Amino acid sequence: MAETFNQTYQNIYGLDAPEQVRYGESGAEIIRPARGFVDSFDLTMQTQVGCPAGCLFCYVPSGHMLTPPAMRGEFGENWGFEVRRKRDVVERFTEHLERGELADKVIYWSGVTDPYATGAGETSALWELLNAASGRLRPKRLIVQTRFRPDRDADLMAAYTRATRSADGGPAVVVSYSLGTDREDLIRAWERATPGYRQRMTAIETLRRAGVFVVPTLSPFGLWDDLKGTLRHFRLWGIPYITCLFFKKETDSANTPRRFQTYLEREYPMLLDPNWQRDQTRSLRAIYGASRVLFGKQAFASLAAPHYV
Numbered sequence: 001m002a003e004t005f006n007q008t009y010q011n012i013y014g015l016d017a018p019e020q021v022r023y024g025e026s027g028a029e030i031i032r033p034a035r036g037f038v039d040s041f042d043l044t045m046q047t048q049v050g051c052p053a054g055c056l057f058c059y060v061p062s063g064h065m066l067t068p069p070a071m072r073g074e075f076g077e078n079w080g081f082e083v084r085r086k087r088d089v090v091e092r093f094t095e096h097l098e099r100g101e102l103a104d105k106v107i108y109w110s111g112v113t114d115p116y117a118t119g120a121g122e123t124s125a126l127w128e129l130l131n132a133a134s135g136r137l138r139p140k141r142l143i144v145q146t147r148f149r150p151d152r153d154a155d156l157m158a159a160y161t162r163a164t165r166s167a168d169g170g171p172a173v174v175v176s177y178s179l180g181t182d183r184e185d186l187i188r189a190w191e192r193a194t195p196g197y198r199q200r201m202t203a204i205e206t207l208r209r210a211g212v213f214v215v216p217t218l219s220p221f222g223l224w225d226d227l228k229g230t231l232r233h234f235r236l237w238g239i240p241y242i243t244c245l246f247f248k249k250e251t252d253s254a255n256t257p258r259r260f261q262t263y264l265e266r267e268y269p270m271l272l273d274p275n276w277q278r279d280q281t282r283s284l285r286a287i288y289g290a291s292r293v294l295f296g297k298q299a300f301a302s303l304a305a306p307h308y309v
Contacts, residue, residue, distance in 0.1 A: 001185055002183070002185040002186050002188070002189035002190075003189045004188065004189060005017065005054070005056075005188060005189055005190070005191070005192050007189070008056060008189045008190060008263070009056065011263060012056060012259045012260060012262075012263050013075060013076075013077045013259065015077060017081075017192075018081040020081075021052045021054075021080070021081050021082075021083055022081060022082055022083070023083050023084070023085060024082075024083070024084045024085070025084055025085055025086075025087055026048070026049045026084035026085065026086045026087070027086070027087055028046075028049060028084075028086055029092075030045055030046060030047055030086055030089055030092050030093060030096075031043055031044070031045050031092075031093075031096055031101070031102075031107075032044055034108060036065075037111070037300070038108050038111050040106075040300065040301040040303070040304040041106045041107065041108040041143065041303075041304055042105040042106045042107065043102070043105050043106070043107045043108070044107070044108045044109070044110055044111055045107055045108070045109040045110055045115075046086070046109075046110040046111075046112055046113050046115075047085075047086050047089045047110075047113070047115065047118055047122060048083055048084060048085045048086055048113050048117075048118055049067065049068070049071060049083070049084040049086065049113065050067065050071045050079070050080075050082050050083040050084060050113065051079075051080060051083065051112070051113045051114050051117055052080060052081075052083050052117050052192075052193055053080060053114055053117055053147065053148070053191060053192065053193055053194050054079070054080025054081065054191065054192025054193050055080065055147075055190060055191045055192070055194070056080075056190050056191070056192075056257075056260055056263075057190055057220055057247065057256055057257065057260045058079060058080075058257070059248075059255060059256065059257065060072070060079065060112050061073075061076035061079040061257055062076070062255055062256075062257045062258070066112055067079075067112060070082060071083075071084075075259060076257050076259065080192055080193075085118070089122055089126075090122065090125045090126065090129070093126055093129060094129055097129060097130070097133055097137055098137070100136075100137055102137065102138070102139045103136060103137050103138065103139070104138075104139070104140045104167060105139045105140060106139070106140050106141045106143070106304050106305075107139050107141070107142050107143065108143045108145065108303070109142055109143065109144050109145065110145060111145065114145070114146050114147060114148055115144055115145070115146060115150075116144075116146045116148035116149055116150050116152075117146075117148050117193075120152055120153075123150075123152070123153055124152075124153055124156060127153050127156035127157060127160060128156065130142075130160050131156060131159055131160050131163070135164070135165070138164050138172070139172075140166045140167055140168065140172075141166055141170060141171065141172060141173070141174060141304070141305075142172070142173050142174070143174045143175075143176060143303045143304070144173070144174070144175045144176065145176045145178070146175065146176075146177060146178065147177070147178035147179070147191070147194050147195070147200065148194060148195060149195055149199065149203050150175055150177075150203060150207065151202070151203040151206035151207050151210075154206050154207050154210040154212065155210065157173050157175075157207070157210065157212045158210035158211050158212055160172060160173060161173050161211060161212060161213070162211070168305060168307075169307065170305055170306065170307035170308075171212075171213035171306065171307060173212055173213060174213045174214075174215060174303055174306055175207055175212055175213070175214045175215070176215050176217050176243070176303050177200065177203065177204055177207075177214055177215070177216050177217065178217050178219050179197070179200050179201075179204075179216055179217070179218060179219075179230075180218060180219055180220050180221055180222045181197070181221075181222035181223055181224055182197045182224050182225055182226055182227070182229075182230055183197070183222070183223060183224070183225055184196050184197055184198075186222055186223065201230070201233065204216060204233075204234075204237065204239075205233070205237055208237040208238060208239065209237075213306060214237075214239055215239070215241065215242065215243055215302075215303060215306055216234060216239060216242045216243075217242070217243040217244065217245065217299070218242060218243070218244045218245070218284075219243070219244065219245035220245055220246060220247045220248075220256065220271075221244055221245065221246045221247070221271075221277075221280060222268075222271060223268070223271070227283070227284075227287070228287055231284075231287050231288050234288075235288070240292065240306075240309065241288075241291075241292040241293065241294060241302075241306075241309050242284075242288060242292065242293055242294075243293075243294045243295070243299035243300070243302065243303075244280075244281075244284060244293060244294070244295050244299065245295070245296065245299065245300075246271070246277045246280075246295075247261075247264060247271050247272055249261055249272050256272075281293075281295065291309075292309075294309065
């Protein structure tokens with residue numbers, strides 16, 4: 001049995017976890033050109049700074065250009081407990097949309113802050129704006145990256161998908177859904193405020209039944225009790241392919257935070273072992289199909305045009 005989140009936090013930082021998330025405001029732009037590791041897309045969108053999910057393995061605090069120092073702390077200890085909501089999100093999105101700045105663009109929403117770790121009223125308002133927009137103003141594709149509950153907007157996403165024809169023939173909406181393990185104890189030990197495994201599977205099934213294109217990402221790939229069972233559900237729901245990202249150490253980008261690496265080396269060393277990771281790669285491909293499991297940079301870039309996979 002894994003530790004509680006507070007025990008894991010204490011194990012990693014030698015501190016008691018903060019009792020609550022502190023919220024503030026930010027005037028930062030919500031939409032920016034995509035650069036660096038997200039350069040497969042045209043634009044990125046973030047509606048808040050910081051993420052209340054509190055995932056202890058999140059790569060964001062390790063990237064000094066990804067978030068302000070106050071949001072991450074000296075060692076990453078503040079990540080998940082400092083959030084700044086951006087002001088006038090709906091109004092600013094309306095301006096971008098009506099000026100034609102999103103037309104025929106591939107938008108990644110979002111690489112740093114989970115878009116569904118925010119209020120339901122905000123996300124539904126954005127989809128309603130998109131559904132009301134004329135075809136010439138609509139983005140080519142929106143890629144939603146989340147481990148929360150996007151199925152709360154399943155009907156709005158489905159309506160937009162049905163009514164939007166992308167220039168390249170691909171889906172207008174893609175949900176890249178993060179699910180690294182089926183073990184509820186590990187989710188609760190490593191992720192402070194995210195939904196559990198069963199809730200996430202319900203979200204994926206709901207989206208698929210609504211006709212939304214979903215790419216489950218087994219990220220970061222942890223320990224599984226019944227990986228075959230999960231993949232069997234994915235096939236049943238008509239999911240064309242999956243992506244996978246392992247915990248990373250000493251790679252070019254998006255490494256697992258150093259202190260979480262130390263924790264894994266002590267408690268779960270196989271998760272960082274290249275030989276173990278290769279065995280899991282072979283197993284995934286054997287179960288789901290060699291061409292239907294993508295890894296690393298190729299997996300991430302595929303989200304910009306998933307129908308080509």
